[in-house]
Amino acid sequence: MKNIKKFFVLGLSLIMVSTFAFGCGQKDNTDTKEDTKKEETTDDTTQTKEDDATGDKAKAGGKILFTMSSRDQFLTSMETAATKYADENGVELVVMDSEDDITKQLSHIQTAVTDDYDAIICNLVNTDNSAEIISSAGDLPVVFVNRSPGEANLKADKYVYVGSNESDSGKFQAEYLAKYFKDQGKTEINAVLLQGVLGLENVIKRTDSVKKGLEEAGIKVNYVFEDTAKWDRATAQEMFIQFLGTGKQYDAVICNNDEMALGVIEAMEMQGVDPTKVPVVGIDATAVGCEAIQAGKMAFSVYQSAAGQGEGAVKAAQAIVGGESISTIEGANDDKTIVWIPFEPVDKSNVEKYMK
Amino acid sequence: MSKSFDFKKFLSKNSIWIVLIVMIIAMTFASPVFMTSGNLFNMLITESVIGILTMGIVFAILSKGIDLSPGAIVAWTAAVAASLAQNPDYSDKKFKNLPDLPVILIVLIALAAGTVFGLMNGLLIAYTKIPAFIATLGTQLIARSLAYIYTNSYPIPNLKSSFKTLGQAKFFGFLPSIVLFFIVFVCIAGFMLTQTRFGKNVYAIGGNDQAARVAGINVEKNLVKVYTWGAFCASMGGILLVSRSGASSTTMGLNYELDAIAAATVGGTSHSGGIARISGVIAGILILGILKNGMLLLGVNSYLQQALKGVIIIVAVVFDMRKNVKKS
Numbered sequence: 001m002k003n004i005k006k007f008f009v010l011g012l013s014l015i016m017v018s019t020f021a022f023g024c025g026q027k028d029n030t031d032t033k034e035d036t037k038k039e040e041t042t043d044d045t046t047q048t049k050e051d052d053a054t055g056d057k058a059k060a061g062g063k064i065l066f067t068m069s070s071r072d073q074f075l076t077s078m079e080t081a082a083t084k085y086a087d088e089n090g091v092e093l094v095v096m097d098s099e100d101d102i103t104k105q106l107s108h109i110q111t112a113v114t115d116d117y118d119a120i121i122c123n124l125v126n127t128d129n130s131a132e133i134i135s136s137a138g139d140l141p142v143v144f145v146n147r148s149p150g151e152a153n154l155k156a157d158k159y160v161y162v163g164s165n166e167s168d169s170g171k172f173q174a175e176y177l178a179k180y181f182k183d184q185g186k187t188e189i190n191a192v193l194l195q196g197v198l199g200l201e202n203v204i205k206r207t208d209s210v211k212k213g214l215e216e217a218g219i220k221v222n223y224v225f226e227d228t229a230k231w232d233r234a235t236a237q238e239m240f241i242q243f244l245g246t247g248k249q250y251d252a253v254i255c256n257n258d259e260m261a262l263g264v265i266e267a268m269e270m271q272g273v274d275p276t277k278v279p280v281v282g283i284d285a286t287a288v289g290c291e292a293i294q295a296g297k298m299a300f301s302v303y304q305s306a307a308g309q310g311e312g313a314v315k316a317a318q319a320i321v322g323g324e325s326i327s328t329i330e331g332a333n334d335d336k337t338i339v340w341i342p343f344e345p346v347d348k349s350n351v352e353k354y355m356k
Numbered sequence: 357m358s359k360s361f362d363f364k365k366f367l368s369k370n371s372i373w374i375v376l377i378v379m380i381i382a383m384t385f386a387s388p389v390f391m392t393s394g395n396l397f398n399m400l401i402t403e404s405v406i407g408i409l410t411m412g413i414v415f416a417i418l419s420k421g422i423d424l425s426p427g428a429i430v431a432w433t434a435a436v437a438a439s440l441a442q443n444p445d446y447s448d449k450k451f452k453n454l455p456d457l458p459v460i461l462i463v464l465i466a467l468a469a470g471t472v473f474g475l476m477n478g479l480l481i482a483y484t485k486i487p488a489f490i491a492t493l494g495t496q497l498i499a500r501s502l503a504y505i506y507t508n509s510y511p512i513p514n515l516k517s518s519f520k521t522l523g524q525a526k527f528f529g530f531l532p533s534i535v536l537f538f539i540v541f542v543c544i545a546g547f548m549l550t551q552t553r554f555g556k557n558v559y560a561i562g563g564n565d566q567a568a569r570v571a572g573i574n575v576e577k578n579l580v581k582v583y584t585w586g587a588f589c590a591s592m593g594g595i596l597l598v599s600r601s602g603a604s605s606t607t608m609g610l611n612y613e614l615d616a617i618a619a620a621t622v623g624g625t626s627h628s629g630g631i632a633r634i635s636g637v638i639a640g641i642l643i644l645g646i647l648k649n650g651m652l653l654l655g656v657n658s659y660l661q662q663a664l665k666g667v668i669i670i671v672a673v674v675f676d677m678r679k680n681v682k683k684s
Contacts (some may be wrong), residue, residue, distance in 0.1 A: 072509045072606070198658060227658045233511070234601040234608055238402040241654050244394040259511065266602050270524060287448070288513040288603065327365060 020152055028156035035188050044171055061117040062321035064314070065305055068102045069125040069147070073286070074306050076348075078146065082121070082310035091318055105129075109136040119317040125129055127201055134159055136343045141320045146203070154337035157325050159311040162312040162339045166205035169283045169302040172345040174213020180279055189218040189251040192243065194264065196231040196256040206256045208285060224248045229260045236263030237270075244271050251278060257288030258282035266295050285346045285354050293351045301346045304355055308341040315339075321340045357575050364375075368679060372624055372639040374670070375637075379646050386655040395649070397532060401600075403645035404538035405593045407431070408420075409616040410623075411545040412589030414637055415582045417620055420562045421481060421488030421631025423583060425473055426590035426616060428499035430609025433470035433594030435503045437462055438512035438604035441519035459519050467591045473499050474587020478580030485592055494612075503606050513603035523600030546634040548585075558582060562629030618665075619644050620668060622672040644670070 018101055046353055066082060068075055085092035094117075098105035102125045110334060111118045115135070122133055130149030144161045154175055180210040193210075196203040208246045212222050225243050227235035236255070245269065255261040262283030268275045279299035283288055292298035315337055316326045326332050346354055367374070378561040383390045390396075409426045416423040439450040440462045473495045480491040525533040547556040557578045560568040569575050593612070598604045623640025647668055651661050 052594075052678065073511070075510060078438065195658070226429065226653075228651065230607075230610075232607050233598055233605055237601050239652065242398045242649060244391065244401065245398050246389045246653060259607075262513075262603065263601065286511070286670070288511055288620060291513070 015148060017125060032260075034066050038273050062318060063116070064094070064119045064317050065108060065112040065117045065119040066093055066095045066123075066313075067105050068123045069105070070093060072096055074284070074304075075123065077175045077306035078123075078310035078311070080133055081092075081307035084312050089314070091174070091314055092119075093314065097222055099107045100125055102126050102129050102132075106132065106136055110132055110163060112140060115205065118321045119143065119318050121313045126151060126328045128262065133207060140319070143313050143320070145316045146309050151337070154335075156336040158338050160316055160320070160326055160339065162309055162316050162341065164304050164309065164343050166202045166340045168343045169304065170206045170208040170209030170211075171213045172302045173210045173254060173281050173283065173300065174217060176281060176345065177217050177254070177279060178214060178217035180299070181251070182217075186251070187205070187218060188222070190222045190224045190249050192250050192253045192264075193226040194236050194238070194239070194253070194255045194260045195226070198228050198259075203256055210254055224250055229263065231257055232273055233259040233263035233266070234351065236260035237267045240267040241271060242266045244268075253278060254279040255280070255282045258284045258286045258292075258298070261298055261301070262288060262292060265292060285344075285351075287355065290346065290351050290355045293346060294355070296348065299347065303344040303346050305341050305344070311339050312339050370635075371480055371675065371679065372622070372636050372643070372672070376639045376643050376646070379643060379650075383646060383650045383653075386650070388651065389470045393530075394652070397530075397535070399645050399649040400538070401532050402648070403641055404532075404534045406615045406619065407538045407641045408541045408589050408593045408596070408614055410619045410637060410641055411541045411634075412586035413613065413616045414545065414620045414625055414634070415549075415634050416488065416492075416559055416586050417617070417625045417627060418562045418629065418632040419558050419579060419581070419582050420565070420627075421579070422492065422617070422627075423477065423586045424489065424492040424613050425477060425495040425499060426586060426593070427505070427609040427612035427614075428496040429470045429587055429590035430594035430597060430612055431474050431604075432473075432499045432506070432604055433466045434593040434598035434604040434608045435507045435512060435606070436469045437466035437519075437595045438515060438598050440465060441515045441599075442512065443514045443516045446514040448514075450507075456516075459522060460572075462519060463522070463595055466553055468593025470499075470594060471584060471588045473579065473586040475585065478583035481583060482576035482579040488583075498604070501648045506602065507606055509606045511603050511605040515599065515602055520602055521598050523598075524597045530680065537592065537596055538669055541592070542634065542638060544651040549632070549634055554581060556580065559630055559632075563630075564630075568628050611628070615644065618669050622669055622677050626676075640672075644673070 009216050034175055053137070056159060066079070068079060071079070083095065088275050096107065096108045101207040105122070105125045109120060114275065117140065118135055119141045123145050124130060124133070127147050127149060128155045133149070134153060142159050144145055144159070145332060146163050148161050148163055149159070153159060181187070193207065210220070227237055227249065236259070240263065252265050253261070257265065262282050263278055265275045275297045279301040280297070282298060283302045283304070285301040285303035289298060289301050312329065312331070317328050319328060325336055326339055329339050331342065332338070333340065397515070413423050413426060423683065430567065440454065440457055441459070442449045443581070444456045473616070477492050477495050480486060480490050523534050527533060527536055549558070557568065557573045560573055561575055565575055579592060594609060597608060618631070619640040620637050622643055623637035625637060647665060651664065656664070
């Protein structure tokens, strides 16, 4: 009797939790719905294929699986653009979320192989696993997007990469700062540098390229404070308040992303420091970042086109499936292995272009 | 004779405070900025949110449980509070037709939205008997995912100044409101733990839940209270954090629960249940805070910082365990 009661309670709470989870998850279910919708269309396409027996994949646009590492603001914009482009161009795109789990991503790849997909678009969970992904994909072409698998793993018109060159973002920051200080006749400055999560490829590239860029421009930089704020606004804010407490002089604040730059600005405002006096530079040109640039609080940011990358990935996949070369796409390199989606510098003069 | 014995006992009981004092002295010599009121307040402000979370998590650990959900609850309540507190004239508001809500109402809604998760934790742990680790891991995932869904992982910026005052105001010209909230939560937690029947019950449950049951304590009801309180603390932490930083983002509060668990543990809270003192926990919070602040002031390499934190946590707990072993 007692056991029955126990099971009853357990069952009831399970139901409670699951209804709660699913009930709230309704908004997120859009892509599941989309998946089912896509599945229906799959049946249709196979039928039409059988009907006219031509099997013209290029005409149908192909069936492509897009495995995402996870969903954040940037990746969601990328996904939206990819889906939109695919819809408009008759490409059948099924999006799956790996939730930052490499095992899940590999199972998506296997699904693509067994379910007769024509190509895979892969936003890597971990850039070190690209060889594994390629070997699991068998004969299917793979378009890596946003996170590079490393040049050694690329192969012309088969395993290609669509993304922005992270090293350019730091270079743009360096160019802006170099001009800013040269106009003032300064060649030696004190700077604060806040980095994203340590060890990530883009953190290393963004940091190295801004340092190298400033050095090459002939600006001698003394880094009075350099630490990681883990991409996070609140963390950057607390850190910078504590740094301000040290009373050290600084001429510029360089951040690996906009969120941290905004945290720095918030800290300055709280401590009564005027953020317009010192250039605070970020990367990403997020909506909030652009507002801060327009208000003159943030000096500069670099725009990485999420939509451009999403669209570019589908274009590349479409070209490969259709038997064409990616060299027809703008930004492709000579080796036919990479399509570069350019970074764009954003400051007060052109910020309006990047605001909704 | 009896006097010197008392002194020894006092020392061993408060050894964690001695560690703290040694750290403070060392830091004062190492950095001229450390002992300035500005820096000390900045350090306190930074630790306040985690401190408030710790005041909740202590109860869970004391009852021989654990709570992994606070960090995610911070993100969730921060999102809820921010969405309701955006500047009325901001063009890109989350809720276009939202009237200008009074701050107290925003706080109450966000508190309710977050505390629900504690209630869920408590009910799951008390009545289904699943381990606290699993139950709160589940709610952690649900709460953070809810924050993602609710915001579509976009930050919610441009909060109105009346709401930002909550976390940015200064009382009497020097006491930051966020630190005041921390002090209030310390007082509430200390009072509950030492002066109320609920506190004594939690000690008893953590020491031996079967014995507590035999003694007539309603274990289930008390466990529900423990986790509800934990989520309440986390919700307040989330509201304060977002009002202080002026915008919510879904990365907020990431791994805060681990910092809170570390602070409680360094402060002498035993993971085998039944042992905790608020004074020790405060020392734990301050030790980790000073460590963080000190490494920042001294410019310790960011790769090395994590390792130093790890060493401190392990050493503190090893010492504390030895003390408890000697006692028994």
